[in-house]
Amino acid sequence: MTSIADNLQNIKSTLPANITLVAVSKTKPVSEILEAYNAGQRIFGENKVQEMAQKFETMPKDIQWHMIGHLQRNKVKYMAHFVDLIHGVDSLKTLKEINKQALKHERVINCLLQLKIAKEDTKFGLSFTEVENILNSEELKNLKNIHIKGVMGMASFTSDESIVRAEFKTLKNFFEKLKTINLFNCTPTTISMGMSGDYKLAIEEGSTMVRVGSAIFGHRNY
Numbered sequence: 001m002t003s004i005a006d007n008l009q010n011i012k013s014t015l016p017a018n019i020t021l022v023a024v025s026k027t028k029p030v031s032e033i034l035e036a037y038n039a040g041q042r043i044f045g046e047n048k049v050q051e052m053a054q055k056f057e058t059m060p061k062d063i064q065w066h067m068i069g070h071l072q073r074n075k076v077k078y079m080a081h082f083v084d085l086i087h088g089v090d091s092l093k094t095l096k097e098i099n100k101q102a103l104k105h106e107r108v109i110n111c112l113l114q115l116k117i118a119k120e121d122t123k124f125g126l127s128f129t130e131v132e133n134i135l136n137s138e139e140l141k142n143l144k145n146i147h148i149k150g151v152m153g154m155a156s157f158t159s160d161e162s163i164v165r166a167e168f169k170t171l172k173n174f175f176e177k178l179k180t181i182n183l184f185n186c187t188p189t190t191i192s193m194g195m196s197g198d199y200k201l202a203i204e205e206g207s208t209m210v211r212v213g214s215a216i217f218g219h220r221n222y
Contacts, residue, residue, distance in 0.1 A: 004032060005039035007216045015210070019203055022066050022192075024213030026051070030058055032217055037063065045087070045211050049075040056082050068152075068211055070124050073097040081105045087152040087192050087211075088114045090126050092134050095146055102145035110149045112192055115174065117153040117167040125153065128174055135181055143185055150190030150208075151175050155198055164198050168205035175206070 002010075008023070015021060022045040025033045033044060033055065042062060046052035047069025056065055056079075064084035071088050080101035089095055089111045102109040113134070116125030126134070131151075134140060153171040155164040171193055178188045192209040194202025199210040 001218075004035040004217060007218075008036055008039045008041055011212060011215060014200070016203065018208060020190075020209040022068065022209060022211045023216050024068065024195075024211050025055070025217065026069070026213065028217050030055060033059065036216060041216075043084075045213075049078050052083075053078050076101045080107070080109065083109060085110045085112065085149065085190075087112045088124065090114045090124050092137060092139060095134070095143060095148075096139070099143040099145045108145050108147050110147050112150050112152040112190060113148060115151055115153045115171055117171050118156040119163070119167075120156050131174075131178075135178075135183065135186060140183070140185070146185055148183075148186040148188065150188040150192065151178065152192035154195070155193070155202075161201065164201055165205060168193055168202050168207070172206035 012021065020043065022043050023036050023041045025044045026047045037060060043064045043066060045066040045068040046055065049067065052065055052067065065082060066085045066087060067079060067083055068087045071086060071094060073094055076097050086098065086109065089098070095111065098109050098111060113131055114125040115131065116127060151171060151174065155167040158164065172191060175188060175191050190209050191207050192211065193207045194210040196212050196215040199212055202210060
């Protein structure tokens, strides 16, 4: 069995220089996250706010914590003082709550808008029209404590590569459109797409950030 450090090294050796690797550490104990940390990894992704907050308390403080799961608004306050990037923002109400909590800590919190690119009904996310409505809204102009850094999407869970590739393409094309928008709190530089099973495809289709868990830590302990 290969070690976490070996897995990390193997993945990093295949990533182009412009790709940010988020090590998905959800459900993993601090001891395993420290193995990845000691191998040089500094960005970790969690999908439960309270679990992430507990890990933040005990882990080294130069770690960037990314919230990658579906976010409930009432949980924002538990991570507003430390979270580095929130991947799964799927409503204006959530943006407003993040802004409110960020203001309390005199921070600007980085966010990605989660787009629904998969054909499956199970995935959260905004439609392209909904994103445009948010970006054109007067309310967004008052949110000085959030910074929209780009978009996030999850492809369909399928072995059909052409479907996955097409879904990633739609996200990349929309991202290019977003870059033309001129807002002080929205400067898109990040496309978070691609996980353990499809990150290589995602990179080919223009991803700048990949979220890899099981390929680093092995399979989940639920």
